Amino acid sequence: MTVATVDGIEYLEKNRLLVEDLLRRFLPSEDAKPQSLHRAMRYSTLAGGKRLRPILALAAYQYCGGRPENAESTIYPAMAALEMVHTYSLIHDDLPCMDDDDLRRGIPTCHKKFGEATAVLAGDALHVVAFQLMAQTGSPQAVIELAEAIGTGGMLGGQVADVEAEGRPSNTEQEVEYIHTHKTGMLIRGSVRIGALLANADRETLDRLTAYGLKIGLAFQIIDDILDIEGDQRKLGKQVGSDTKNQKATYPGVIGMPASKEKASRLIDQALALVDTDDDNILKFLARFIGQREN
Amino acid sequence: MTVATVDGIEYLEKNRLLVEDLLRRFLPSEDAKPQSLHRAMRYSTLAGGKRLRPILALAAYQYCGGRPENAESTIYPAMAALEMVHTYSLIHDDLPCMDDDDLRRGIPTCHKKFGEATAVLAGDALHVVAFQLMAQTGSPQAVIELAEAIGTGGMLGGQVADVEAEGRPSNTEQEVEYIHTHKTGMLIRGSVRIGALLANADRETLDRLTAYGLKIGLAFQIIDDILDIEGDQRKLGKQVGSDTKNQKATYPGVIGMPASKEKASRLIDQALALVDTDDDNILKFLARFIGQREN
Numbered sequence: 290m291t292v293a294t295v296d297g298i299e300y301l302e303k304n305r306l307l308v309e310d311l312l313r314r315f316l317p318s319e320d321a322k323p324q325s326l327h328r329a330m331r332y333s334t335l336a337g338g339k340r341l342r343p344i345l346a347l348a349a350y351q352y353c354g355g356r357p358e359n360a361e362s363t364i365y366p367a368m369a370a371l372e373m374v375h376t377y378s379l380i381h382d383d384l385p386c387m388d389d390d391d392l393r394r395g396i397p398t399c400h401k402k403f404g405e406a407t408a409v410l411a412g413d414a415l416h417v418v419a420f421q422l423m424a425q426t427g428s429p430q431a432v433i434e435l436a437e438a439i440g441t442g443g444m445l446g447g448q449v450a451d452v453e454a455e456g457r458p459s460n461t462e463q464e465v466e467y468i469h470t471h472k473t474g475m476l477i478r479g480s481v482r483i484g485a486l487l488a489n490a491d492r493e494t495l496d497r498l499t500a501y502g503l504k505i506g507l508a509f510q511i512i513d514d515i516l517d518i519e520g521d522q523r524k525l526g527k528q529v530g531s532d533t534k535n536q537k538a539t540y541p542g543v544i545g546m547p548a549s550k551e552k553a554s555r556l557i558d559q560a561l562a563l564v565d566t567d568d569d570n571i572l573k574f575l576a577r578f579i580g581q582r583e584n
Numbered sequence: 585m586t587v588a589t590v591d592g593i594e595y596l597e598k599n600r601l602l603v604e605d606l607l608r609r610f611l612p613s614e615d616a617k618p619q620s621l622h623r624a625m626r627y628s629t630l631a632g633g634k635r636l637r638p639i640l641a642l643a644a645y646q647y648c649g650g651r652p653e654n655a656e657s658t659i660y661p662a663m664a665a666l667e668m669v670h671t672y673s674l675i676h677d678d679l680p681c682m683d684d685d686d687l688r689r690g691i692p693t694c695h696k697k698f699g700e701a702t703a704v705l706a707g708d709a710l711h712v713v714a715f716q717l718m719a720q721t722g723s724p725q726a727v728i729e730l731a732e733a734i735g736t737g738g739m740l741g742g743q744v745a746d747v748e749a750e751g752r753p754s755n756t757e758q759e760v761e762y763i764h765t766h767k768t769g770m771l772i773r774g775s776v777r778i779g780a781l782l783a784n785a786d787r788e789t790l791d792r793l794t795a796y797g798l799k800i801g802l803a804f805q806i807i808d809d810i811l812d813i814e815g816d817q818r819k820l821g822k823q824v825g826s827d828t829k830n831q832k833a834t835y836p837g838v839i840g841m842p843a844s845k846e847k848a849s850r851l852i853d854q855a856l857a858l859v860d861t862d863d864d865n866i867l868k869f870l871a872r873f874i875g876q877r878e879n
Contacts, residue, residue, distance in 0.1 A: 317736055322741065322745075323744040325744060327736060330736075384704065386699075386700035387701050387704065405681035406681045406682050406747055407744070409676055409679065409704065410676075410740055410743060410744055412708075413711065414735060414736050414740050416708065416712075417731050417734055417740065418731070418735060418736075420727060421728055421732070421735065423727075424724040424725075424727035424728045424731065426724075429719040429720070429721075429722050429723070429724055430719075432715060432718075432724070432727055433716055433719045433720065436712050436715055437716070440712040440716065441612055441618055441621055441622060441709050441712075441713075442612075445621065445705055445708060445709050445712065446617065446618045449618040449620060449702070449705055450618060453620065
């Protein structure tokens with residue numbers, strides 16, 4: 290998709306609002322029973338954020354020629370599903386038995402606001418709605434892609450490795466790469482793949498976008514590590530320095546700050562080369578955007 | 585399906601072993617990374633149990649004429665999925681912030697054995713594998729059924745109501761019925777429906793089996809309440825009296841023991857009438873079995 294006329298920032302803002310609309314529509318209503326759980330689900334999911342995963346899925350769908358008239362029954366529910374699994378993972382990650390975080394996107398975390406039991410169940414419930422929405426695309430393959438992205442071979446594998454690496458005196462680059470590609474990379478890769486699949490992309494394009502997704506996904510998490518040291522707390526909406534405090538395995542911790550920045554920058558360049566199919570397209574813009582993000 | 589020649593107990597035992605085999609096969613290996621998580625998933629899922637939900641799904645599949653040669657690609661992964669979501673719900677239900685149980689099926693609960701963080705993630709991971717397996721049946725409708733059975737309009741709705749009703753001085757029969765039909769009934773109903781759907785049951789049969797599933801599901805949970813008071817701790821593999829200790833909303837607590845027994849018995853009779861299509865079939869046996877269970 291050539292978007293020479295579309296400004297990237299405008300695309301991002303327009304589709305962030307689209308994602309907000311989809312989430313409002315697909316999340317269960319606070320008026321329906323069980324109200325307390327629906328309130329917690331909506332609180333955490335509608336607390337803002339860049340909505341990067343659904344926007345990446347949409348951009349991949351468009352890049353692969355997915356038709357606008359099919360969006361409502363395919364990519365739209367998939368977009369909401371991707372943001373909901375992301376939110377579920379954050380809610381469980383923030384729990385006292387996990388990272389024990391009090392603040393997320395500038396407001397109290399789900400368990401701080403609603404209690405631990407409700408936070409566990411709200412995460413579980415978002416997990417269910419996400420799969421329900423993905424099944425509504427009519428594609429069992431999209432459901433399987435989502436499961437692979439967030440299962441023990443994906444996001445959950447990364448979360449476990451992340452917890453287990455905490456406080457370990459000597460993590461290797463290989464270990465940190467495993468954590469980052471799984472914890473963050475696999476869902477970003479999965480978002481791109483699901484968008485491509487729902488547009489019936491050919492095999493060559495799907496493979497290329499898969500590599501693109503993995504590279505921007507790893508870059509995203511390396512930059513997360515960097516921002517936790519050099520970032521602006523106000524822009525981030527969460528406390529900086531938490532990785533150091535929690536003795537997390539990070540790229541700067543293992544290979545140093547200059548090498549981490551260089552690695553992130555190299556990954557973005559490689560990602561750009563993979564989608565260099567025309568002068569300007571949104572996947573290129575999104576790769577650059579991730580490379581330069583400040584929150 | 586007429587099974588005049590098949591003894592019900594034999595059917596139950598044969599298929600309990602089939603479920604164990606399927607679970608062993610479909611659960612991720614302890615040799616694969618992340619080993620600690622896979623170990624926790626296998627520990628809780630392979631700890632025994634009646635395997636009632638997958639057996640009900642299989643019985644419904646057979647009752648509706650599902651073909652044995654299609655079982656491997658349809659009902660088998662669905663059976664494993666149903667048992668995995670059941671296990672995930674037990675792991676999260678047992679957590680300190682929920683029911684805080686130390687013992688399940690006669691052995692330490694997942695968080696007692698592996699710690700709280702691993703227990704949260706093991707539940708999440710079983711949740712994912714279950715949806716992955718359900719998608720492997722090739723039926724998006726089966727995935728949606730599963731989501732409806734365990735979402736906020738199903739099991740999770742019941743769990744929230746259960747937690748919220750704890751310690752409340754006056755629960756009504758209506759409230760307890762809501763908790764029981766949702767917390768337990770909806771997944772049992774869903775198991776029967778998924779079996780019927782995967783066998784391409786006609787609408788009339790599907791509706792009839794749906795009603796059957798809801799009735800045995802409610803009876804199952806009422807009998808659970810009864811066994812928590814009158815049951816044999818050794819047979820149950822868990823402590824009795826926990827409902828009273830936790831001030832749970834129960835049928836005996838609200839309508840008394842005799843009326844609870846009568847209600848369970850009436851529900852079983854109604855369920856039997858719904859599947860009274862030939863002299864003897866497994867769905868009839870299973871309804872009677874639930875009515876007489878001691879663990």
